[in-house]
Amino acid sequence: MNRLRRVLVMLGLLLTGAGAHAAELPRFEVVALGVTGGVGSDNLSGYLLRAQGDTRYLALDAGTLVSGIDKARARGSLKGTTGEILHDGIAAYFISHGHLDHVAGLLIASPEDHGNKPVYGLASTLDVLSRDYFNWEAWPNLSDRGKAPALGWYHLVDETPGTWFPVQGTSMSAQLLPLSHDSVVSSMILLRAGDAYYAYFGDTGPDALAHDKRDLADAWKALAPLVRSHALKGLQIEVSFPNDVPDAKLFGHLTPAWLLRELQALAEASGGADSLRGLTVVVDHIKPSLDPARDPRALIAAQLAAGNVLGVHFVFPSQGDRLVFP
Numbered sequence: 001m002n003r004l005r006r007v008l009v010m011l012g013l014l015l016t017g018a019g020a021h022a023a024e025l026p027r028f029e030v031v032a033l034g035v036t037g038g039v040g041s042d043n044l045s046g047y048l049l050r051a052q053g054d055t056r057y058l059a060l061d062a063g064t065l066v067s068g069i070d071k072a073r074a075r076g077s078l079k080g081t082t083g084e085i086l087h088d089g090i091a092a093y094f095i096s097h098g099h100l101d102h103v104a105g106l107l108i109a110s111p112e113d114h115g116n117k118p119v120y121g122l123a124s125t126l127d128v129l130s131r132d133y134f135n136w137e138a139w140p141n142l143s144d145r146g147k148a149p150a151l152g153w154y155h156l157v158d159e160t161p162g163t164w165f166p167v168q169g170t171s172m173s174a175q176l177l178p179l180s181h182d183s184v185v186s187s188m189i190l191l192r193a194g195d196a197y198y199a200y201f202g203d204t205g206p207d208a209l210a211h212d213k214r215d216l217a218d219a220w221k222a223l224a225p226l227v228r229s230h231a232l233k234g235l236q237i238e239v240s241f242p243n244d245v246p247d248a249k250l251f252g253h254l255t256p257a258w259l260l261r262e263l264q265a266l267a268e269a270s271g272g273a274d275s276l277r278g279l280t281v282v283v284d285h286i287k288p289s290l291d292p293a294r295d296p297r298a299l300i301a302a303q304l305a306a307g308n309v310l311g312v313h314f315v316f317p318s319q320g321d322r323l324v325f326p
């Protein structure tokens, strides 16, 4: 967009309100509350996603929550006080799987959160939340099931894989698909807002290392028509380790080589090598190293760039970033 047009659009927004220029607003925006797969506790997987025209967000995992909101506010990616964003800005949560680095922020913030918010997940994930965390021993039972008294501040909502459901408090609908993640069933959420889609993957390993499971193949099959029609605006997926970590040490995670191979499978399902050209792929859950001589993020970025024959647009968010998907 040239400068003049940008100024005119801004004037238009001021004069007539944002609704009249909906086409100029992003279809989705994602605010990164936490982006790493460890090893510190203040920057773990957590994102806020909002669709065009919505005021409220769906939280995608909540490994880090309040400290991530603070970082995002400081960067200008979120407006309002931390309390307003936590209470009113977040309409609902999606938890991809029960690992602590995806739920710790939700648990720690929960006494200050309220509003009977839905927590969406596969039944197996929400069983972990109920049994292992909201059990009056690990944490008070603020959920609406499990060990009495169930205080009901969060409404745990089991979702059937592959079935669309409305995301309460937003204009979006969503469906979940299971993923293989070491000994755990993880999940992907596909968000739909009008004719635009966004796919957020929880932790996952490659199909080839998942004992003949075909969970990613099934996900690619589901996404292929959306890739073909350019309705998929973004795809967010993990790359936990650089390529020198051997398969036996991945424990249900991806390396650049494995992600590139899986994206090749998506391209084939979507009609060929050129079908992913320009697709934004958000890379998350990079595990930092305590070795000061090793920079996994730089290694992963270089290895993905070197193998990017499909021409996708890799994005590596930092904590507090706001990403927009036109």
Ligand SMILES: [Zn+2]
Pocket: 097, 099, 181, 203
């Ligand atoms: Zn995990």
